[in-house]
Amino acid sequence: AQKVTQAQTEISVVEKEDVTLDCVYETRDTTYYLFWYKQPPSGELVFLIRRNSFDEQNEISGRYSWNFQKSTSSFNFTITASQVVDSAVYFCALSEAHDYGGSQGNLIFGKGTKLSVKP
Amino acid sequence: SQTIHQWPATLVQPVGSPLSLECTVEGTSNPNLYWYRQAAGRGLQLLFYSVGIGQISSEVPQNLSASRPQDRQFILSSKKLLLSDSGFYLCAWGSQEGYEQYFGPGTRLTVT
Numbered sequence: 631a632q633k634v635t636q637a638q639t640e641i642s643v644v645e646k647e648d649v650t651l652d653c654v655y656e657t658r659d660t661t662y663y664l665f666w667y668k669q670p671p672s673g674e675l676v677f678l679i680r681r682n683s684f685d686e687q688n689e690i691s692g693r694y695s696w697n698f699q700k701s702t703s704s705f706n707f708t709i710t711a712s713q714v715v716d717s718a719v720y721f722c723a724l725s726e727a728h729d730y731g732g733s734q735g736n737l738i739f740g741k742g743t744k745l746s747v748k749p
Numbered sequence: 750s751q752t753i754h755q756w757p758a759t760l761v762q763p764v765g766s767p768l769s770l771e772c773t774v775e776g777t778s779n780p781n782l783y784w785y786r787q788a789a790g791r792g793l794q795l796l797f798y799s800v801g802i803g804q805i806s807s808e809v810p811q812n813l814s815a816s817r818p819q820d821r822q823f824i825l826s827s828k829k830l831l832l833s834d835s836g837f838y839l840c841a842w843g844s845q846e847g848y849e850q851y852f853g854p855g856t857r858l859t860v861t
Contacts, residue, residue, distance in 0.1 A: 663848040673837060675793075675852040721793065725848045736783075736808075737850055739793045 632657045634724050636740035643712050644748050651707040651743045653722030659683075661727035664698065664705045665737065669719040681705060712747045719744045751776035755840050755853035762860055768813075768827040770856050772840030775821065780842040782823040783850060784815055787837040799823060800845075835860045 633656040643649045655664065666678040679689065681698050689696045693710045709716055723737040752775045762768060774780050784796040795808045797815035805815050812831050816824045823840055837857050841850040 665849055667852075673839075673855045673857070675839065675841075677849050677851055680849045727848075736795060736798060737848075741790075741792045 632659075632724055632726060632738050634722050634738050634740035636720075636722055636743050638743045639741075640744045640746070642746045642748065645714060646711050647747075648708060648710050649712050649745065649747075651709075651720050651722075651745065653705045653707065653740060655703050655705065655722070655724045657703075657724060657726055659726040663725045663727070665723040665725070666696065666705075666707050667721040667723065667739075669721065669742070671718070675721070678707075709745075712745075714747050714749055717745060717747045751842070751851065753840060753842055753851060753853040755838075755856055757856060758854065759857045760859070762830050762858065764832055764860055765829050768825070768830050768834070768858070770825040770838055770840075770858075772823040772825075772853055773821055774842045777821070777842065777844065779820060779845060781845060781850075782817060783841040783843070784823065784825050785839040785841065787839060787855075789836070793839070797825070830860045832860050834858065 635654045638652055641649060662683045664681045668676045668678055679696055686698050686700060695708045697706045705722060719742045721742045722740045725737050754773050756771055782799045785793045786796055787793050797805055797807055799805050799817045802817050802820055812834060813825060813827050835858055837855050839855045840853040843850040
């Protein structure tokens with residue numbers, strides 16, 4: 631069965647520190663998609679990135695980087711030189727490509743990691 | 750560009766009262782639409798999804814129902830609210846071709 635685990639419930643760092651948010655997933659599918667979302671205090675979920683299972687290249691976007699490793703079923707998210715504005719809850723999510731009982735395309739979310747960046 | 754609207758932003762309702770939350774999407778056609786609930790704590794629970802007008806799939810048995818009367822309109826309803834219906838309700842849309850979903854600003858519902 632598909633599952634996303636974010637073992638870190640809360641992380642607190644001081645501004646300018648680097649921080650890595652862990653995500654481990656389980657899926658029966660060979661083709662799947664992984665996502666990260668940010669939920670600031672306002673509540674709206676903001677889409678950050680999608681990664682396809684057949685593309686293991688790591689990605690960097692400004693201070694954000696993502697490390698996808700199929701061998702360990704992990705899709706970790708690193709924020710470099712964290713800032714107070716990075717304070718939010720971050721969700722990792724999984725979507726399978728094939729239709730298992732009508733669930734194709736539905737996102738399976740982890741429980742989220744609350745990141746607090748202190749000045 | 751696409752935008753997604755939800756209203757109301759906040760709502761306080763007594764137990765036993767009806768509920769209607771609305772979600773509309775602009776700038777796209779034939780989107781997949783989703784309703785999620787986020788209770789105290791942070792997990793997101795998928796409630797309903799729709800791949801087309803009049804097509805609703807329910808993920809969990811509950812006191813709520815959903816309808817899609819128009820291509821870009823998704824409504825979440827209840828005839829009689831329960832205390833356990835309190836939470837943060839998020840609507841999302843996704844394209845038929847892609848897998849990411851884009852979320853609205855949410856409605857914070859408190860049932861008293």
